[in-house]
Structure formats: C-alpha cells, structure tokens
Amino acid sequence: MTPPAPPTSRGTAVFTARLAMLFATIAFSIDAMLPALPTIAADLTPDAPNRAQLILSIFVLGMGLGTLLVGPLSDAWGRKPVLIGGLVIYLIAALVAHQATSLEMLLAARMAQGFGAASPRVVSLALVRDLFSGRDMARIMSIVMMVFMIVPALAPLVGQGIIHLAGWRAIFLAYVAFALIALVWFGLGQPETHPPERRRPLRPALLAEGLREVLAAPEVRLYTIITGLGFGQMLGLLSSIQQIFDQGFGRAEEFPLWFALIAAIAGTGSFLNSRLVGRVGMRRMAMLAYIGQVVLSVVMLGVFLLGHPTGNLAFAAFYVWATSIFFIAGLTFGNLNALAMQKMGHLAGLATSVISSLSTVLSAAIAAVTGLMFNGTPVPAMLTAVACSTLATLLMRRAARL
Secondary structure (H helix, E strand, O other): OOOOOOOOHHHHHHHHHHHHHHHHHHHHHHHOOHHHHHHHHHHHOOOOHHHHHHHHHHHHHHHHHHHHHHHHHHHHHOHHHHHHHHHHHHHHHHHHHHOOOOHHHHHHHHHHHHHHHHHHHHHHHHHHHHHOOHHHHHHHHHHHHHHHHHHHHHHHHHHHHHHHHHOHHHHHHHHHHHHHHHHHHHHHHOOOOOOHHHOOOOOHHHHHHHHHHHHHOHHHHHHHHHHHHHHHHHHHHHHHHHHHHHHHOOOOOOHHHHHHHHHHHHHHHHHHHHHHHHHHOHHHHHHHHHHHHHHHHHHHHHHHHOOOOOHHHHHHHHHHHHHHHHHHHHHHHHHHHHHHHOOOHHHHHHHHHHHHHHHHHHHHHHHHHHHHOOOOOOHHHHHHHHHHHHHHHHHHHHHHOO
16 A cells, blocks of 8 residues: 655645644643632642642543544444544533533533544644654644744733633633634644555454554664653643642743743754754663753752752752753654654554553653642752653663664
8 A cells, every 4th residue: 555645845844833723722832820829729629729730630541542543443334434523522522611610510510521532643743753754753743832832922921811811711712722723723624644445444443453563562662751751740730830830939920921931942852853863863862861861850850959049049950950840851852752663654543542642641640740840949840850861871771772
C-alpha cells in the first residue's frame, strides 16, 4: 500500500496551521484556568484549596485515558471522524462544567473534557506520521509545539479578562468557541490521510497483536517514559505556579503578565529546535536539554532550601528556573515523539495512542502529587524537576545504546 503523498509547501503550511489550532485548543484548556483556581477554590472547596489544582491534572488524566482508545479508532475508521467526535465530546463537557455546582461535578466534567481533547492530540500526531517521518516529522512537530507553548502566553490574560467580565464559569464558554472553530476549519478543509485500504479493523486480536508490537520495541518504552517525566515536571510546576506567585511572592495580580513572558520565551525553544534538529539530531538535542535542566534545578533547589536569596532576588531566581522548565519542553517534546514513532509508521494511530496515553497518565500522577505537596514555596516543584530530569537523562543514555 502506497502511503499518502506529502503536501506541497503551501499545503504543508496550511496543514501545520490546522494542527497548531488543535494543539492550541488543548493548551488553552489548561492555562486559561490558572487565574480561576483561587476563585474556584473559594467557591467550591474553601476548606481544602489545594484540591482546586486537580482541575488541571484531572483534565490531563482524562486526556491520557482517552488517547488509549482514540488511536485504534482512528486506525479503523479514519482520522477525520474520530477527531470530529472527540471535539464534540469536548464541547459538551465544557457546557456541563459551565453548570457545575460542586467540585466533584466540575472534576468529572473536566475529565470528560480531557477525554474529548485526546482526539485532537492523538489524531494530530497520527496525521503528521501519515505524511512525514524522521526529521521532517520532528520539524513539523516543533512548529506545532511552538504554538502549543505560545498560546499559554495569552491564555491566563484571556482567562483573567473573562473572569473580570463574566466570572470563572464563562471560561468554559470560551472553550466551546475554540471547539467550534476547530470543528469548522478541520471538518471543511482537511482531507482524510488514512484511506480505507490502509485501515486496520477494530478487532481484539489485531489490537492485541499491534499492542504487543508497540510495547515490545525498547525505544518506544524508553521514550514514552522520558516524555512522561518531561511532561510531568512541567505539569507539576503548572499546577502550583499560580499559588507560588500568590503565596510565595505576593504577585497574584501580576501573574498573567509574568506567565505570558514565560510562555513567550519558552516558545522560542520549539523554534530553536526546528532550526537545529536537522544538524544536531533529535536524540542529542533532548539529551543536552535534560542535562542542562538537571544542573539548573539542583542549583536552584539548593538555593531555596538554604533560604537565600530573598525578596526580589528570590523571585528572579525562581522565574529563571520556571522559564527553563517550559523552554526545555520546546527542545524535547517534538524530538521525543518523533524518536518513539520512528519505526511505527505502519501502526501510527495505535502507537500514538499507547505512547501518548502512558506518558500522559504518568505526567498527571506526577503533577497531582506535586500540586498536593504545595507548601507555599517552589521547593516541591523543584524536587520534582530534579527527580524527573535526572531519570530522563539516565534513560536517554540508555536509549542511545540501542
């Protein structure tokens, strides 16, 4: 079976823009909630405000669970219908969250919303793998990830503006608008990249066979864990970053502006990777990034455990470290996905599901523990980063020997 032909240069640009829109929807679903967490905590869980952080990690958990199903469905039914179905689930769940009267109801809706968001996440990666491979795939994913990192620059500002105008519940109506735009643009403009003759029937025996093949590949296992560790340290910081700005440094009102700058700087990591990966190589870029993160995180953890510096200098030190966490994600995620998928072109949907699901569930568990450990300082998030980056570095060294 002949694979689909890659699009023209202009077609590639439009294709990349559509994927960026889908990933932007996911990013906005996470980061627009950050300014709302104190208000949601006060309204729905005043006795245990740290529980409000679960609104972020439960969304990611739902997305991780959804990815395990989405890939096989897209292999069997095609990319477009599965993507459209996921966006519809996302939209309905956002409407339910808008009406939530308890934290438990809100968390259930957020989990369902994350389950729906698994579709654009997984199908986007499968679409890229249908048309590209190797460093070309890494280059496309780096550009998409750049958008994924830039959207957070605006999301908290937009979220805060919505809260001031209409309250925190209105944020979920913004999610509905995002989903509608993605549905129309993708549904009307994107051709199917997985034609009927390339589809795998949705049969348990075939799924089991494909799953064994995916999990039997040592590079898939290693890069999946590494991706989960990298995403986990970032999500762990993201879960508590608003509280750190508020309780740690008394800068709650300024948070969206400072976070916008973090996201803008972090977005350059993906851009830099898209320019350098062809010369440096995917594995070496990721390895160097995690080594740098280990060194910086150990230094910063020592500084904050010793209680020096203080005041504005302490905030500056934290800010540099926090920016590095998001910057490193831009240097690694596109490469790790491409490395994990390199030999899985014939099982793109299933492989993407397994890789995304396992890495996302791992990251959600890391983030939930980190968020609940919050003690008014950046120390729990820094401990998480030291552990995750160290393990990622060791696993990258092992992967290099395969």
